[in-house]
Amino acid sequence: MASASRNDLVKHVQGSLGCTRAEARGYLEAVLDGVMAHLRDNQKVSFSGFGTFEAYERGPLRRYNMNTKTTQTLPARSRIKFTPSPKLLEAVANGAD
Numbered sequence: 001m002a003s004a005s006r007n008d009l010v011k012h013v014q015g016s017l018g019c020t021r022a023e024a025r026g027y028l029e030a031v032l033d034g035v036m037a038h039l040r041d042n043q044k045v046s047f048s049g050f051g052t053f054e055a056y057e058r059g060p061l062r063r064y065n066m067n068t069k070t071t072q073t074l075p076a077r078s079r080i081k082f083t084p085s086p087k088l089l090e091a092v093a094n095g096a097d
Contacts, residue, residue: 006028009028010024010025010028011024013027013028035053039053039054039055039080040055042055047085048085049085049087049088050084050085050087050088051082051083051084051085051088052082052083052085053080053081053082054080054081054083055078055079055080055081056078056079056080056081057076057078057079058076058077058078058079059076060073060074060075060076061073061074062074
């Protein structure tokens with residue numbers, strides 16, 4: 001299974017909008033920067049028909065190390081959750097056939 005890189009997305013934007021590669025890269029970077037800024041501010045980011053990104057705080061975790069017979073606590077961390085929309089789920093399922 002291949003993965004799409006940032007350059008692949010830039011080429012797609014360029015082809016869709018008929019703009020230069022530099023303009024397409026700027027558009028993509030602006031969208032990604034906006035998503036990151038909103039997630040940093042603990043705001044949900046929703047794209048209708050695509051899905052929702054949401055930042056949340058995962059609490060501390062306790063782990064047992066069997067080699068040293070000790071328990072350690074990992075600190076709380078910020079995480080990001082993505083919930084796909086039903087439309088995206090349907091499109092992926094139909095594309096996989």
